[in-house]
Amino acid sequence: MSLTNASPLDAAQAAKSASHVLATLSAEARNEALTTIHAGLAAARDDILAANARDLELARQAAADGTLSQSLVSRLDLGKTGKWEDMLRGILDVRGLDDPVGRATLRTRLDDGLELERVTCPIGVLLIIFEARPEVIANIAALAIKSGNAAILKGGKESTESFVAISRVISAALERTQVPNGAIQLVTTRDVIPQLLGLDRHIDLVIPRGGNELVRYIKNNTRIPVLGHADGLCAIYLEQSADPTTAAEVIVDSKTSYPAACNSLETLLVHDAALATLLPPIAAALAAKGVELRCDEASRAALQQHAPAVPTLAATADDFATEFLALTLAIKTVPSLAAAVAHINAHGSHHTDCILTSSAAQAEQFMAAVDSAGTYWNASTRFADGMRYGFGTEVGISTNKIHSRGPVGLEGLMIYKYKLRGHGQVSAVYGEGEGKRPFLHQRLL
Amino acid sequence: MSLTNASPLDAAQAAKSASHVLATLSAEARNEALTTIHAGLAAARDDILAANARDLELARQAAADGTLSQSLVSRLDLGKTGKWEDMLRGILDVRGLDDPVGRATLRTRLDDGLELERVTCPIGVLLIIFEARPEVIANIAALAIKSGNAAILKGGKESTESFVAISRVISAALERTQVPNGAIQLVTTRDVIPQLLGLDRHIDLVIPRGGNELVRYIKNNTRIPVLGHADGLCAIYLEQSADPTTAAEVIVDSKTSYPAACNSLETLLVHDAALATLLPPIAAALAAKGVELRCDEASRAALQQHAPAVPTLAATADDFATEFLALTLAIKTVPSLAAAVAHINAHGSHHTDCILTSSAAQAEQFMAAVDSAGTYWNASTRFADGMRYGFGTEVGISTNKIHSRGPVGLEGLMIYKYKLRGHGQVSAVYGEGEGKRPFLHQRLL
Numbered sequence: 001m002s003l004t005n006a007s008p009l010d011a012a013q014a015a016k017s018a019s020h021v022l023a024t025l026s027a028e029a030r031n032e033a034l035t036t037i038h039a040g041l042a043a044a045r046d047d048i049l050a051a052n053a054r055d056l057e058l059a060r061q062a063a064a065d066g067t068l069s070q071s072l073v074s075r076l077d078l079g080k081t082g083k084w085e086d087m088l089r090g091i092l093d094v095r096g097l098d099d100p101v102g103r104a105t106l107r108t109r110l111d112d113g114l115e116l117e118r119v120t121c122p123i124g125v126l127l128i129i130f131e132a133r134p135e136v137i138a139n140i141a142a143l144a145i146k147s148g149n150a151a152i153l154k155g156g157k158e159s160t161e162s163f164v165a166i167s168r169v170i171s172a173a174l175e176r177t178q179v180p181n182g183a184i185q186l187v188t189t190r191d192v193i194p195q196l197l198g199l200d201r202h203i204d205l206v207i208p209r210g211g212n213e214l215v216r217y218i219k220n221n222t223r224i225p226v227l228g229h230a231d232g233l234c235a236i237y238l239e240q241s242a243d244p245t246t247a248a249e250v251i252v253d254s255k256t257s258y259p260a261a262c263n264s265l266e267t268l269l270v271h272d273a274a275l276a277t278l279l280p281p282i283a284a285a286l287a288a289k290g291v292e293l294r295c296d297e298a299s300r301a302a303l304q305q306h307a308p309a310v311p312t313l314a315a316t317a318d319d320f321a322t323e324f325l326a327l328t329l330a331i332k333t334v335p336s337l338a339a340a341v342a343h344i345n346a347h348g349s350h351h352t353d354c355i356l357t358s359s360a361a362q363a364e365q366f367m368a369a370v371d372s373a374g375t376y377w378n379a380s381t382r383f384a385d386g387m388r389y390g391f392g393t394e395v396g397i398s399t400n401k402i403h404s405r406g407p408v409g410l411e412g413l414m415i416y417k418y419k420l421r422g423h424g425q426v427s428a429v430y431g432e433g434e435g436k437r438p439f440l441h442q443r444l445l
Numbered sequence: 446m447s448l449t450n451a452s453p454l455d456a457a458q459a460a461k462s463a464s465h466v467l468a469t470l471s472a473e474a475r476n477e478a479l480t481t482i483h484a485g486l487a488a489a490r491d492d493i494l495a496a497n498a499r500d501l502e503l504a505r506q507a508a509a510d511g512t513l514s515q516s517l518v519s520r521l522d523l524g525k526t527g528k529w530e531d532m533l534r535g536i537l538d539v540r541g542l543d544d545p546v547g548r549a550t551l552r553t554r555l556d557d558g559l560e561l562e563r564v565t566c567p568i569g570v571l572l573i574i575f576e577a578r579p580e581v582i583a584n585i586a587a588l589a590i591k592s593g594n595a596a597i598l599k600g601g602k603e604s605t606e607s608f609v610a611i612s613r614v615i616s617a618a619l620e621r622t623q624v625p626n627g628a629i630q631l632v633t634t635r636d637v638i639p640q641l642l643g644l645d646r647h648i649d650l651v652i653p654r655g656g657n658e659l660v661r662y663i664k665n666n667t668r669i670p671v672l673g674h675a676d677g678l679c680a681i682y683l684e685q686s687a688d689p690t691t692a693a694e695v696i697v698d699s700k701t702s703y704p705a706a707c708n709s710l711e712t713l714l715v716h717d718a719a720l721a722t723l724l725p726p727i728a729a730a731l732a733a734k735g736v737e738l739r740c741d742e743a744s745r746a747a748l749q750q751h752a753p754a755v756p757t758l759a760a761t762a763d764d765f766a767t768e769f770l771a772l773t774l775a776i777k778t779v780p781s782l783a784a785a786v787a788h789i790n791a792h793g794s795h796h797t798d799c800i801l802t803s804s805a806a807q808a809e810q811f812m813a814a815v816d817s818a819g820t821y822w823n824a825s826t827r828f829a830d831g832m833r834y835g836f837g838t839e840v841g842i843s844t845n846k847i848h849s850r851g852p853v854g855l856e857g858l859m860i861y862k863y864k865l866r867g868h869g870q871v872s873a874v875y876g877e878g879e880g881k882r883p884f885l886h887q888r889l890l
Contacts, residue, residue, distance in 0.1 A: 379867030
């Protein structure tokens, strides 16, 4: 890993060259690099924690001045119980995942002695822009190397000292491996981002991990494909046949277990037949957790009648297009499953949406019709996560409609290439009709 | 299919709504629509050919005035032997392909009664901008419907009358099916394209089928992902152990069987040990086919010595970055496989590149290291084609590094969604450590 003082173009060209070497390395060579990085970090614990302490000191001053939030300060702290160990274990976890490179996904005999094969291969050069959490850099470097991709990393400025310390160690470790040094590059100044975003000949994919504003800025300022999500405006549709206990538990978990997460519930759609029966105890359970309820007219009237102790506010139209990321929930009444689906497809963010129902037919219809990365039946939206899906790790959650959707693990960092192995065959002799040779197109895999 | 006089925004919104219906239709319903379109077109043969004759008349006048090429006039003619029949058969061919919608590609038991499934689903709304060939519209409409995608189609203006006639028939046919009319929309004026390119909330993918300039214009003017290729700068590396006959046949086919195609050979890289032996007869064979050879110093000197009858020109640096699309070939001498790979990765277009060698080790190294959609061993670059790969049909050839690469068939028009079916599970109870429930993560598929 180099600390890039070079120009963005030089850095991107170096990453591109390194990616071509990295793409040809064996799984053993890539895994060995992760082993070496792990050992290097373990040995440098004290130096890195000292650098992290310097970041923390600055951050605490900023928090005291009111220019930084206390929660960000807390996220910076690599010394917190278990965090350092988790970071190191994460590298070995990634090393232990199945090798995603070189898997054959199609094999076709076009003709005798002419075989077509499609194999997975790395995308090339990733530009990953992420938040201030210092442990993320080790995880992302591990994912990039494991998947055979070069990466240019830009982390939040509040962790600069930690990033520099970690990247020095990774850089020194890579010197002892077959992975070229240019394969992982850290940039430490924000002002190079606009230039990097212009280098679409050298950078193949941008992965922003951060807030809505960052993602939008990047999407509006690059021709490079962007993988990620700007919003997480998740909805649950409460159908009248839902089990009351299940419904309350799932809604409370979806809304309150981590309100700032992108997979948290923001909009509750309630079938009008459920207003007087299912909604009141659910509203009471949410209110008990401190959730502010912003209700449309019908749901507010129902709650005022059937749960008069639950405080409610009148929802505005904006509330149904807002990712609150807080203990606030918008509630809207719908006359049918079709109306719920239409609302979600029009106002949602295509992230994760759920139906609560005891009807399999309603559930399957909902899951087919909702145009989102995740469509759930009787389960919390908070399951939308790479670890929970069993991917081992994730680089982010995508609401894109191409390449990767939902939680993105190693598989999402791969593309494929076609290999054709022949014995001098030429195209001109093949075709249909007189004198032409037909293709066999015999599927072998 | 509607002829869009509506605003681009209205058209795109209608397509989006239609896509949500289309995504839930059964394979039978989508196939039935193709059957109905096929019958409608067969019945309307005379009307459509009359409309095509009007396009042809205008095109012939333009050709006489010198404002249109004769080859374009020829491509417009739907009445040419076999063309009409091929168009109709193409619809049934697409109908006969395996249904790409709803295939499970992953299934994991997260916990008892909590199953995650990943299923293929349509991308949504495609904007397809294509050339003047009138038969293409039927093929693209068929591909879109088969894959469950809505499509907004914009064809070359020289075929307007043919497109309008065909789309009227398709529109009338769809009225008798479950496919919503808004699912396929034809726009007939070029001036709506900039507006459509701005509708990234409604259009999910742009597929430009046309020249370099069109593709670049689109990539530079939209935030919507673009699938396709601007250039097809294919190279062959001639290694010294190649079989002389094979090498000559493959190179001649790659260069001359259709010089205007994107998968044709543009650059020949020759190992210096092959200059005096393999190259001279190959150069003679190319010259006999009328190919102009633009050679670097070493290859030109070798040909002047060993094949003095073959005319050669001195290559410029630009020649190795040029897609000639004509009977012109740039020839460069390289000292090693690594140098050939480096040249291709730096100057090529990541489309299709080939090595001619009798060494399996050299071939595998080349195919691993060349960063292109197709990497071939001893086979013509002209095999890079959806029909030849056995995909039944293709929407284009992609040099993208994400989503789809190489010839793109129905599979490239799909994305996936995750479905999670539970029994009221909530996220908060899962995790590692005391009192937490671990995930099963049992892979079922």
